[in-house]
Structures are given as structure tokens and as C-alpha cells.
Amino acid sequence: MKRKTDTMPGEPAKRPKREAARKAQGDDEAALPKKRFYRQRAHANPFSDHSLTYPKSPADMDWASLYPAYSLKKSEEVVNDAGGMEVCGSHDETPSDKIRKSTRATTKNVEIADIGCGFGGLLFALAPQFPDTLILGMEIRMSVTEYVHDKIRALRVQNAASDTGTYQNIAVLRANTMKFLPNFFTKHQLHSIFLCFPDPHFKQRKHKARIVSYTLNSEYAYVLRPGGIVYTITDVKDLHEWMVGHFEKHPSFERVGEEEYDGEGDGEIRQRVRIMRTETEEGKKVERNNGDKFVALFRRTEDPPWPTEG
Amino acid sequence: MNQEQRNSAAQLRMAFPYKCLAACTRLAADGEDWALFGASGSTLVVQSSRGTQSTWSTEQNVENKPDHGDESVEGPSGKRIKLSHPTHQKNNFSSIKISNDGKYLIAITAEDKSIRVFQLSSDWQLRQLSERCMTRRPCSITLSDDNSTIFCADKFGDVYALPLLPSPEDERNANPHPEDGPKKYAPSASLSTVHSGRNRKVLEEQLKQAAKGRPQPKDAPTFKHDLLLGHVSMLTDVVTATVGSRSYLITADRDEHIRVSRSVPQAHIIEGFCHGHEEFVHRLCMSNSNRLISGGGDTHLYVWDWLSHTLLEKIPLQSAVLNLYRNQSGLNSLVPEREEDFRIAVSGIWNVPSRTDETDEILVACEGVPALFKIKPETPSEEAQTLVLNGNALDVTFVTVAGANTAIVSIDHVHEPGHTTKTRENQEPSRLQLFTTAQNGEWFEDDRLKSTLEWFSQDTVGGQDTGESARVAFGKEVQGVIYGVENLRKRAEIDAAVSV
Ligand SMILES: C[S@@+](CC[C@H](N)C(=O)[O-])C[C@H]1O[C@@H](n2cnc3c(N)ncnc32)[C@H](O)[C@@H]1O
DSSP states (O other): OOOOOSSOTTHHHHHHHHHHHHHHHHHSTTSOOOGGGSOOOSOOOTTSOTTOOOOSSGGGBOHHHHSGGGBSSOOTTSOOOSSOSOOBOOSSOOTTHHHHHHHHOBSSOEEEEEETOTTOHHHHHHHHHSTTSEEEEEESOHHHHHHHHHHHHHHHHHTTTOSSOOSTTEEEEEOOHHHHHHHHOOTTOEEEEEEESOOOOOSGGGGGGSSOOHHHHHHHHHHEEEEEEEEEEESOHHHHHHHHHHHHHSTTEEEOOHHHHOSSOOSHHHHHHHHHHHHSHHHHHHHHTTOOOEEEEEEEOOOOOOTTTO | OOHHHHHHHHHHOOOOOEEEEEEEEEEETTEEEEEEEEEETTEEEEEETTOOEEEEETTTTOTTOTTOGGGEEEOTTSOEEEOOOSSSOOOOEEEEEEOTTSSEEEEEETTTTEEEEEEEOTTOOEEEEEEEEOSSOEEEEEEOTTSOEEEEEETTSEEEEEESSOOHHHHHTOOSOTTOOOSSOOOSOOTTSOOOHHHHHHHHHHHHHHHHOOOOOTTOOOSOOEEEEEOSSOEEEEEEEEETTEEEEEEEETTSOEEEEEOTTOTTOEEEEOOOOSSOEEEEEEOTTSOEEEEESSSEEEEEETTTTEEEEEEEOHHHHHHHHHHSTTTGGGSOSSGGGOOOOEEEEEEOOOSSSSOOOEEEEETTOSEEEEEOTTOTTSOOEEEEOSSOEEEEEEEEETTEEEEEEEEOSSBOTTOSSOBOSSOOSBSEEEEEEOTTSOEEEOOTTTTTTHHHHBOTTTTOOOOHHHHHHHHHHHHHHHOOSGGGSOOOOSHHHHHO
8 A cells, every 4th residue: 555645855955955944943932934845735534544653542642741830840841932842741651740731731621623724813813812722723634734733832922921811822733633533622621612614525436434433422522522613714615514414413412593693793702713713824814715604503413321321 | 486486386285274263053953053164264164063164265256257277276175276466356254253143253354354244054155145355455344243244344443334134124224325425416525615726627627527427336335334433544453342221333443542432323423542552462262251452563462441432551562572482482583673663453352251241351463473361361470371382373262172262373384483484394284273271271282172173274295395486476476465464553654854
């Protein structure tokens, strides 16, 4: 079988220049990264093994290095680094494991996940609006993840003394969420999941690669608490209908009525939908091309009693 | 294979080892009656305690297949033995299960992705009732407690429920495409969508298609099969479990996951994950006391309180295999030079049935290892007993004879013990070994059933002198059918290195 790599053919040739440019930029922590140094081919195969790092379980996750300002115990070991790529602890369990785990814990848990966050537009817009909520961007493409990581670092440095938002509540990590979502989050941990402009995978043969499916929705339901919401937006009508079809068919979700999220009124749901419509990179592209945007929200319902106990 | 090799393979008349075994006991008016079933390549072999001997082959039962008449030869006991043929695909059995009521046998064949259901007659003959061809290769099947439903886990990560015996109504209401969204076909791309040139091409094609109606995938099954749950990974095993009135489905995958879901009709609800494996999971086994034992590419076997998703114990297995190789003369050469590179892959975990139900005893096999390891969870101090075998362990099933458990073990009689590629010079004549527990709980080799099972266990013309090339070719073919667990291990990919 031919193995697909993450990179475009011909990309390695550009690499040295790119790396040098990024290095120069990296020396200045406060400098915003430039996208052109982080471009990557549009699709990564969600079925391949890649060389991903992921924690064995949510308990093994090093959240403190992603959100150092929220670190439970500020220890020497915890490097003051934004959204570090080294996400999981060592695989061998040692007696000092407990101590290490506590240095990896944060005072709060992540409650909002932006799945397939791309260049992170949504994260940067949500951060100051929900300053008390930990928000995580998850992205499978390495370079794109690095861009978001570098941008968070720069924004944290720039806004260290800001009172409108210090960007300490957002982080990014590289993950294939289609395989490993339950390795990061415990049951019912999240209250919101964003699926913004997912890759449409037009061909029928590729539908299995779509980030929404009846079977994957069970995993979203697992990490979402009852009452929590999945926010979806796309410019592709067929994908919109696909997502609606697959969520409506899933007994753990019910569609949220437009009256709850549309318009200029108050409320966190409306606020989040407004940000989702305008702030993601894809959303902006669609805007420029006068494309349609299809929005659909789904609420996670309570699990029913067991069949024999109802 | 060239003509000459084929001829010598024909002379060879060798039988495949039993990749899987199953046994069933019925209480007849005049005492116990049990039968043993084995899958030997593309053939199912049946032997009962009262003398039934029969076979069923996927090749003999293929209709409209020209040129298969000379494909099998008659063995001494009237058994038909399939020969390898390079030009058409053989359908080899990869798993067999018997329904809890002893009335049906369910078998999966890998190459044609089929689930076959057989009725077992009063004298244990197999009569095929159905053959259902799935879209993806089934990896593991199990049955609901009431025997009404087959749960089939496949290579693409999905679990489907199929009625064991489809009713005419099921057939009419068959849902050919549960995984698809909107039924009306419309092109998924539109001119306003912002996408690449490649996508524009797809759109053009789709617009052309739209005129013709929705493109139907060629092999969409037309029988009832309901999608229950799915992992984005290759599924390796599925088991059911019951606590009080609650039933569960537990699934394992190549990405280290063990998932606990509710069973039908709520199989969309995930109750939790048993996190902890660091390599692929290959086998799940429920113990007598309702613990879950899991194993795969890790050095240890894991014991779980699966209801609370907590790991109770890790039982060292790699070291047990190494100890065996070190201490057993004849196996010394298998001790690796660098022990840290030594890998094991659990190929089977079997719960030893018990009357008292509360004591757990487990037998474990690793791929290409000529032994079974007896494990008693919760008694770590006890030295694990190793049952050394004459060939690599393949499958185990149990029958109760005169109140004692007998373990029937199938072994690889084609390859050298400890090897999955090297064929033997002199074939081991028997494809089975039999063990019984003694008073002290130790297993010992017990040949009381040997004569009853002789026809079943012997390789038809084992030992006949044949050419080296035929032997090697046959060994390769067998290897492809009975081995492959180690291939589930992830290889370090280089994409990280290139894409940073
Ligand atoms: C079209 S982009 C949209 C990006 C962003 N949400 C926006 O609206 O601008 C879809 C993103 O999902 C990412 N993605 C696809 N499959 C993924 C997976 N299995 N896990 C994580 N990210 C994935 C892709 O790499 C890509 O960056």
C-alpha cells in the first residue's frame, strides 16, 4: 500500500528557507507568525497512523504545559510554554507518577473544543470573549498546528498585561480527533464542540473520512455533557445536509431551533454562533466569495434509562 | 506456483492446521453427546463423540465455479482436502462460533467477507442456511445472549447487527445503506463553493452523475444489517457482557482502545473506555467472574474491572515466553540476542469454564509460540503454568468428559515450533493436543480422547516425502491464513520527520 505523507510533493525543497525564516521569527517571541511559512497540503489522511503523540488516557494528559497560567502546582518541571506539542507523559509508570501528574493538572478543565481548528481564527476570537473558559484547538496537520501554537505564544507575550484578554485560556495540539478524542477528554467533560467548515470529502468513496458520521457522533456525545452543544457550519450544502442527517438520526442529539441561536440577541449560544460565522479563516474566505453559510446546532440529550429499567 | 509445484502439491495432500476450533455438548437421553468443529483452510471439519465425521468446504459449495472438480482430493477417511490453486481465490475460515443453544454454527471467511450460518442437525451435520457477504472484511463475530442477533465487527471499525435467521420481513425491509445520509441524490459540490481545481473536477463528474441518479456502490448488501457503532480504526474483537439486566458490547481496536458501549437497542451510548494499552489490542475475554482480560501487542496481559473502567492488574507475558525459551531445551535457539527487541503478540485468550463460576482461570497463546500460558488473575504469587506444545498454539476449545474439563488445542503442524515462516522437514502428524486438569489444578496431557479424535486430528498423508518447493509453497500459503497478528503493530512512520 502506498503511504500518504503529510507533505506536498516538492515541499522539502522549500523547507530550508522556510525553516530559517521561521527560526528568525521564532527568536522574537512576540512576533506574529506568517502563514506562508506554515502552508501544508489540504488533506491529511485520518486513517493513517501518522506519528502522533497522544496520552494513554485523559489522566495522562499534560494540561499544565498547555495552560501554564492555570497550572495547579507551579513546579520547576513545568516549562512556561504555550500549547506545547509534547502532550503526553512518559509511558512507563513510576512511583513519582502521581507527583508528576499533579504538576500536569490545571485548576480548570478544557470545556470548549474546536475540532479541525485550521489556522485558529475561532480560537483567537473566542479567547477574549470567554476568558474564564479553557478552549482547545485540535488539528491534524502539523505545520498548521505549529502556526496556531506560535501565534498563541506571540499573543500571550503581547498581551501579558492586557485586561481585555491574555490568551492564557486557549491552546492547540496536534491530534487526529477521529481516532483519539476519548484519549484527551473524560466522559461529559466538554460543554461545546465546534466543527467549522470541515473538509467536505465530496467523493462517496471518501465519505468515511468525514468528521461527522453516525458512529463518530457517539464519541462526541461521550465527551459532551448532557445539555452541551455541537456547533457546525459549512459552505457545502450537501455536507450540511449530511451533518444534519447524521446528528438527527443519532438518539443522543436533538437539533437546536434557529430562534435559540440566530440574530443579535444576548446569550452565549448566539454569541458563539456570531463568532463562528465570521471569525474562522474558511468563514472569511466564503465571505469574500459571497458563498452561503449553513449553520446547524445539536444539543446533547440526557441518556435514557436502560431498556429494562425504563 | 508453476505446474510442477502444483503437481507436487497435489501429491502432498497436506491439510491446513486448524485456525479455529469450537465444541458443543448436548445432553441426550442416553448421556452426553459432544462434537468438535474445526476450520482447516477453506474446510470445516466435524467429529462427534458418537462417531459423526463430516466436512464442508467453501470450494465444493460454490456454484457455477468451473474447473473446481479436480481441486480437491479424497483423503483416506473420505475427507476432501483442498489444494492450493493459483488462479482462483480460496475462501478460508477465520472464525467460527456456535450459538449458546447449540443449534447453529456461524463462520466467517476472510477473502469473500462472508458470514455463513449453518444449522447443526441431530447428528451434527452442517447445513448452510445463509451466506451474507459484507462490504468490509469481518474481523470478529459474537452472538447476543438470546442467540437472535449476530454482532459483526469489521476491518473498517464498524459493528453491525444481523439477525441470525433473517425473517422474510427482514429481507423485505432490508436497509441497504444505513450509513448514508440524505437519500435523494444531489451533487455535493456546488459552483459557489470555494474549492480547489480538483474539487471542481469532482463537481463536474457529479453533475454528470446527477442525471443518472445516485451512484450505487457495487457491493452494497441487500440483507438486513444495522450499523450499531464504529471506531475510526480496525476492529479486532467484540464481546458481549451482562450485569443484571444490563447488557453491553465491548470492542477493541488497533489504536489501543477498548470501548464499553450499551448493547442494542442503545448501542450508540458509550459508557466508557478501558484506557491503558500502549500497543494494539487483539483479543478480549470475559472471565467467569465477569472480569475482562485483554491482550495484543503489549508485553503484558491486562485485567479490568470493565464496568468501572479500571485496570486491576497487568500480568507479564513477554517474560513468560522468554522464560520458556530459556528453560526448554530445543527452544533455546529462540532466545533473542537483544531481549529488549523481543515482541509478542497475543493471538488468543480463553476462559476456562468452571462450575463454581467465581474462580478465574485463563489460557493465553501468543502468535508463533509453541505453548499455552495458564493464568489465574488475582493470584500473582502463583507461578504461571506453561503448557509446552508440539507446535505453535492456534486455538483452544473445551469439552467436559466425565466431569473433567478437557482442553482441545490446535497446533501448527506445518511450521517449526517458534517460527511462523520456517516449515518443518518432518511434519508433526497430529494437529491437536489434549489436556485435562488434575486434582491440584495443573494441566497434564491426556490422551483419553485421542482415538475418538484421531480422524479429526491427523494430517491425512502427513510425512509423505514430497519436494522441498511444494513444502515451502504450502508453508507460505498456510502462513498467510493462520498468522498475521503481529502485522497489526504500528510501524514508526517517517512522515513526522519529513513534515515538520
Ligand atoms: C477546511 S479546514 C477548516 C479550518 C477551520 N475550522 C476554519 O473554519 O477555518 C478543516 C480542518 O480540519 C482538519 N482535520 C481534518 N480531519 C481531522 C482530524 N481527523 N483531526 C483533526 N483535524 C482534522 C484539517 O486538517 C483542516 O485544517
